[in-house]
Amino acid sequence: MQTRLIKTDGITQTILEAGSGPLVLLIHGFPELAISWRAQVGALAAAGYRAVAPDMRGYGGTEKPTETAAYGLMALVGDMVDLVRALGETSCVVVGHDWGAPVAWHCALTRPDLFRAVFALSVPFHPRRVQGPPTAAMAAISKRRGRGDLYISRFQAPDAHEPMDADPEQALRKMFHAYDGATPDGRQSTGFFPEGVDLMGSIADDAILPPWLTEPHFREYVDAFAAAGFKAPLDWYRNLDRNWAETAWLQDRRIEVPAGFIVGERDPVRHYAGPAEAGLKDWVTDLRVQQVIPGAGHWLQQERPDEVNRLLIDFLRSL
Incomplete structure (x- = not known):
């Protein structure tokens, strides 16, 4: 397992990586870092995958633009597109937790040619609301x-x-x-x-x-x-309303690549993300995994690494 800098088209990113084989990209949330995925990077490498976890834009060792507008959702998706190319790969499975989950969902939504499957933790896919910001x-x-x-x-x-x-x-x-x-x-x-x-x-x-x-x-x-x-x-x-304004072209689009979603039973995010979790199958056409981890909270991949690793690797092997 190593940490290094990698220059992409837009920014220089710090990544944690290990293994060789099909690429699996692991996107952290708030307030986390690439190191949040250490247990998964190790397990995926041992299972025959190339696991890469970046410090996301604005975090850790990755560049931090000063403008608030630089942190819009499409810029974050673009960082992941650039990272896959900079790694010399042409496709990958994208995994996201917390804020990393919306980024991962939208990677799969906008570039299914590049992100061949998606696996999300804690935050379900939220389709764009027609009612407004x-x-x-x-x-x-x-x-x-x-x-x-x-x-x-x-x-x-x-x-x-x-x-x-x-x-x-x-x-x-x-x-x-x-x-x-x-x-x-x-x-x-x-x-x-x-x-x-x-x-x-x-x-x-x-x-x-x-x-x-x-x-x-x-x-x-x-x-x-x-x-x-x-x-x-x-x-x-602070870019939530801007994201809404800039994604009108995605209105009513569904995620069609193979997908998985897991959440902790005691995750407080379920207090306000529960309806989207319940309706996930309506928006994700090939949902192969949807599971609640008993007793677990929000920091799922760190609280329950063995369970998360098993579910994730089983999902990857099903592709």
Whole structure:
């Protein structure tokens, strides 16, 4: 397993890679890095695949454009298209977790010639809404439920990253704790916050690291986010309405390549992504795997690496 820089058409990316054989591209989410996939990179290499996990645009050792508009969904998909070509490959299977899942779904949606299959963790495919931009819809849902604002709405503020930048160690500790499957119900985050309370304020100050996250591994995250900050990762969220405006050409298009989706039973994201999870078969025509992992939370590939590796490798062998 090695880490190296690779120059693509658009940006220079840092990648973690191992193995030889058919390419499997592993896309991380927030607030994660390529190292989130270590267990999968090793298992895939041992199973006869070439596994590559990049630090995504704005994260870790990969370039970080300063403009918020540089983090739109089509730019992120383009980075993955460029990466496959820079690796000397002509096709791959794309795997994504959290924010990496929408990127992976849209890789398969827009370039099925290049991304021959897709496997997503935690976040199901969300088809483009005909009713209008998503942030307004999120605000309406929050108001209707009377549970406060969804964190994604709060992330739209241009200074929302500043409390995280002020204490990256505390911010990361709290987020990993509040979305983990081992965290008791009363201490997990629902994703909704009352007026005057932000994400950090909604999570107890005595949050502890999840059982799977060792202090040395945690320090890798802390060092990376202390160096780069949280602005670029939150800029992914600040492009939601722009993504909607720029993807009208994808309206009503379905994903037709072979696909798989797994989610943790206790993943808090299911509080607001559940309807899309239930209707996934309506939009993914060749859904070969859809499974809920009992007791697991949001950090699925790190919480339950053996189960994820088995399901993923079985899926790859079915292609």
